[in-house]
Amino acid sequence: MQKFLPLFPLNLVPFPLEDLNLHIFEPRYRQLLNESLDHGTNFGIPVFLDGKLLGFGTEVKVIKLSKRYDDGRMDVRTQGIRVFRIIDFQNPVEMKLYAGGVVELLPEPEISPSVMVGLSQRVETLYKLLGEKHSFDVNKPQPYSFQIAHKIGLSLEEEYNLLKMPTEAERQGFLIQHLERVIGVLQEVERTKERIKLNGHFKNLDPLNF
Template sequence: MTNFISIFPLSVVVYPGEQLNLHVFEPRYKQLIMECIAENKPFGIPAVVEKKLMEYGTLVQIEKVEKIYDNKEMDIVTRGLSVFRVLEYVGDIPDKLYGGAIVNYPENNESGNARLLKEVLHGVRELHAILQVHKTFKKEDTRLTAYDLAHHAGLSLEEEYELLHLFFESQRLEYLKRHLHKVIPMMAEMEKLKERVKLNGHFRNLSADDL
């Protein structure tokens, strides 16, 4: 399916199913959001990476207007719907301050692999233990997806974007698995280094084993 959507470019990657809270303050996007609310229509968030408007983004639906300020700025709650690919950006729309895009929606295979999901989830929790952060997920472990875990795996914005345009769940999980296998040993070594630095200058009870 191909259609025209209003767009709100941001330096974030949004995944289908993800909740994204936004504070809307620019006049063009206040106009966009007010129209989306009035017409109950979604809008697109194409990713901006290194100040470049990218080819892929996510269609989102406004779920709730949390607050409207006196100056018409807004706090809104949105939810990711589906990944789109931009066919053409449209910068000027008559009577609109914002832009749009002609997009299509690549087929997205969501069938996962239970063993692979378990490995990735174990890796995410191992990473969190190293970093001493505590995260909980709102779903049961067996119902989690790569989209649920991606923002919790220590990916850079560029890596999050790469994952956005992988259209098989098994590919996304493999991507996260490879990333975690690379980053966990590095983070573990950094934690050891921090401990060694902390010990420097402290009184220590050392032995040369009677040599």
């Protein structure tokens, strides 16, 4: 399915069903959000990375206007809907201040509480190594991969690659591989810390028998 969307490029990766709070201050995006609020229309957030507008992004809807300032700025709460691919980009849209384009809307993500055992185990291991707690919920109505993606050390480029993957199984497999690398690094750091702690202490050394 194709449709036209006003576009609000950002240097971040919003995921479907993720809540995203935005502070709107530029005139072009104030115009975009005012039109969205007035008409109940959605807009798109394509990913802007390393000075380039990338081809994929997320359609979002405004959930709430949290605050409107006297100078026209506003705080809005949005929520992701589904991923899109840009087909035709216009900057600016005719007679508007903001950019827009024709996009291909990809299917909305499947909502499944199933999580690969290997993924949940690695998430628990990661947070144990970090000494932190998490509040991830496998029953939350959002794909688990999108729920944890911002909180397991992915780079922006890796988050973008995750966004483009069409199935939850593919995304979870990708995250398992990522966590394997991260956990390996953290475990080596812990071993290094232990070696550093031992350095300088009196040690009982067994005599070597040649």
